[in-house]
């Protein structure tokens with residue numbers, strides 16, 4: 001549990017999905033992913049240029065390194081000024 005931070009709505013889903021800020025503990029980097037369609041951006045410039053990175057998980061591989069980012073983790077990154085709302 002805990003708060004979810006997002007930077008606004010998905011450019012593909014529109015009002016349907018939000019771009020949630022996630023944290024990858026293996027690379028110690030924040031990125032955003034749409035909670036509905038899994039559209040993913042690794043940087044603000046990618047987000048603004050709609051330069052999409054898709055992540056395809058290996059179903060046999062358990063992804064334990066990715067979780068919702070905390071405010072502390074977001075604070076030092078370029079995502080911080082873009083936080084739209086807190087849930």
Ligand SMILES: [Zn+2]
Pocket residue numbers: 010011012013014017034035036037038039
């Ligand atoms: Zn979406």
